[in-house]
Structures are given as C-alpha cells and as structure tokens.
Amino acid sequence: MDAGLAEVRALEAEIAALRRACEEPPAPAEDAAGGQKSFQEVYQSDSGGWESLEDLRSHLGHLESELLFLSALTGINIRNYSKKTEDLTSTEMTEKSIKKVLQRHRLSGNCHTITFQLEFQILEIQNKESLSSVITDLNIIMEPTEYSELSEFVSR
Numbered sequence: 001m002d003a004g005l006a007e008v009r010a011l012e013a014e015i016a017a018l019r020r021a022c023e024e025p026p027a028p029a030e031d032a033a034g035g036q037k038s039f040q041e042v043y044q045s046d047s048g049g050w051e052s053l054e055d056l057r058s059h060l061g062h063l064e065s066e067l068l069f070l071s072a073l074t075g076i077n078i079r080n081y082s083k084k085t086e087d088l089t090s091t092e093m094t095e096k097s098i099k100k101v102l103q104r105h106r107l108s109g110n111c112h113t114i115t116f117q118l119e120f121q122i123l124e125i126q127n128k129e130s131l132s133s134v135i136t137d138l139n140i141i142m143e144p145t146e147y148s149e150l151s152e153f154v155s156r
Contacts, residue, residue, distance in 0.1 A: 004074035009107065011067045012081045018060040078109040088123075099126045102136075114150070117141040 071077050088100040103122045110116065121137040140154045 004070060005076055008067065008070050008074065008076055008078060009081075009105075011063055011070065012078050012107070013083060013105075015060065015063050015067060016081060016083070018056065018063065074111070076109060076111045078107055080109075081105075081107040097128050100124070101126075114145055114147065115143045 067078075082105070084104045086102045086104070088102055089098065093100060101124045103124070104119075105122070106117070106119045108115075108117045117140070119137070119139040119141075120135055122133050123136045124131060124133045126132075142151050142154055144151065
C-alpha cells in the first residue's frame with residue numbers, strides 16, 4: 001500500500017508540473033542550462049522530451065489516466081497537493097559546487113472512509129559526484145474515526 005501511495009504522490013506531482021508547463025511557457029530570456037536543469041528535476045520519469053504542446057497534453061492525459069487507475073486500485077484519492085521549494089545553498093557552498101534544496105510537500109486526501117493530511121520535507125544535497133535526498137520531517141494527520149488503533153499507530 002505504501003508503494004501505491006508513493007506512486008500516486010509522484011504522479012500527482014508530475015501532473016501538477018505538467019499543468020504548470022502547459023500554462024506557463026518558459027521565458028525566452030531563460031538560459032538553456034537553467035531550463036534543462038529544471039526539466040531534469042521535474043521530469044525524471046521515462047519522458048524523453050516533447051516535440052510539441054500536443055505531445056505534452058497527450059502525456060498529461062496519460063498521467064491523469066494512470067492516476068485514476070491507481071486511485072481505483074489503492075482506494076487512495078488525493079484531493080489537494082502543494083509543493084514549495086527553497087534553495088538553501090550558501091555562497092560558500094556554491095564555491096564548492098554544492099547545492100542544497102528543501103522541498104516542502106503537503107497533500108490531503110482520503111482512503112476509503114479515512115481522511116488524512118500528509119506533510120513532509122525532503123532535503124536534497126547535490127555535489128559534483130552525487131545527489132542525496134533525505135526526508136527530514138514527516139507528519140500524518142488523520143481525522144478521528146472508529147479506527148482509533150490506526151490513529152494511534154500513525155501518530156507514533
């Protein structure tokens with residue numbers, strides 16, 4: 001069930017990114033390296049790039065259908081998702097080619113009769129050789145239900 005939730009979250013994030021890409025074309029003054037780096041961060045899936053806006057919309061439709069399938073399969077429905085990214089790289093780190101990024105994710109949804117909110121942070125540290133990602137904070141909030149044992153387990 002955890003793998004299904006993780007895949008649903010990943011698909012939801014990719015759908016949101018694709019929607020933003022459809023609505024906001026990149027500025028012409030944007031340098032090619034910055035655009036490529038952003039592309040790699042957002043689209044690390046099997047996408048090899050899109051030839052046109054139609055290809056992008058087609059891929060978005062495919063992702064939405066995958067999300068619907070996973071929601072039906074797992075019973076997990078994501079109603080709301082947001083992501084905030086903060087660059088924590090200092091000048092000293094920049095000189096050493098180290099990049100630190102903190103991503104704050106928040107989503108809410110339900111699984112059958114259980115309503116939940118999930119908040120977590122991912123700290124990414126990238127240097128010349130490697131990229132490491134660590135979940136630094138995890139918070140699961142559930143509305144009170146008749147499943148008190150589950151609520152107690154999740155709150156630990």
